[in-house]
Amino acid sequence: ETGVTQSPTHLIKTRGQQVTLRCSSQSGHNTVSWYQQALGQGPQFIFQYYREEENGRGNFPPRFSGLQFPNYSSELNVNALELDDSALYLCASSLVAGSSYEQYFGPGTRLTVT
Amino acid sequence: QKEVEQNSGPLSVPEGAIASLNCTYSDRGSQSFFWYRQYSGKSPELIMSIYSNGDKEDGRFTAQLNKASQYVSLLIRDSQPSDSATYLCAVAPNAGGTSYGKLTFGQGTILTVHP
Numbered sequence: 001e002t003g004v005t006q007s008p009t010h011l012i013k014t015r016g017q018q019v020t021l022r023c024s025s026q027s028g029h030n031t032v033s034w035y036q037q038a039l040g041q042g043p044q045f046i047f048q049y050y051r052e053e054e055n056g057r058g059n060f061p062p063r064f065s066g067l068q069f070p071n072y073s074s075e076l077n078v079n080a081l082e083l084d085d086s087a088l089y090l091c092a093s094s095l096v097a098g099s100s101y102e103q104y105f106g107p108g109t110r111l112t113v114t
Numbered sequence: 115q116k117e118v119e120q121n122s123g124p125l126s127v128p129e130g131a132i133a134s135l136n137c138t139y140s141d142r143g144s145q146s147f148f149w150y151r152q153y154s155g156k157s158p159e160l161i162m163s164i165y166s167n168g169d170k171e172d173g174r175f176t177a178q179l180n181k182a183s184q185y186v187s188l189l190i191r192d193s194q195p196s197d198s199a200t201y202l203c204a205v206a207p208n209a210g211g212t213s214y215g216k217l218t219f220g221q222g223t224i225l226t227v228h229p
Contacts, residue, residue, distance in 0.1 A: 002159075103148075105158050
């Protein structure tokens with residue numbers, strides 16, 4: 001167990017809807033990164049939050065957005081859901097932002113878009 | 115060319131053997147390298163990190179890094195059926211820039227250890 005929690009565990013949404021996923025980082029960690037993992041693929045970086053600001057972003061459209069709160073927890077919001085958004089969404093926390101710091105994953109949220 | 119490449123396998127080894135998992139990366143400036151294990155239906159679990167050329171050992175696991183060849187590997191000694199999982203190689207870029215802190219993953223290698 002990493003101490004990183006995510007909610008909900010599973011979610012089913014309809015194309016065009018909006019979804020919010022939540023993550024609580026491991027105690028003492030102030031950086032949260034979000035990844036999308038399609039079936040049979042490695043996780044793809046969406047973005048990272050550090051000190052409540054977006055600290056880096058992967059190749060995802062603006063309809064993917066996020067927030068980090070003063071307690072370092074984070075939300076991932078996806079608007080105008082598409083069928084291809086169906087995936088496992090992973091949150092990872094690290095001690096601080098930076099390439100040298102290990103990232104620990106939560107259990108993930110399985111999103112299905114129909 | 116993919117940024118991080120792994121042989122997708124499956125790699126099948128007998129119990130007690132050494133499993134060797136390989137990964138190559140394209141960004142010569144990469145500075146941090148990680149191996150994650152992912153059981154079916156679960157999230158990735160960090161098992162090794164390596165930052166300098168050479169070998170790093172932790173129990174039955176040994177990570178090897180060769181930055182000149184842009185190659186990182188994971189050896190699992192005395193493989194057990196419980197080691198059967200997908201192993202993901204992850205690479206972090208140089209410090210600085212908008213991708214700071216981003217991990218780039220390979221597609222993973224499926225390892226099966228049979229009794």
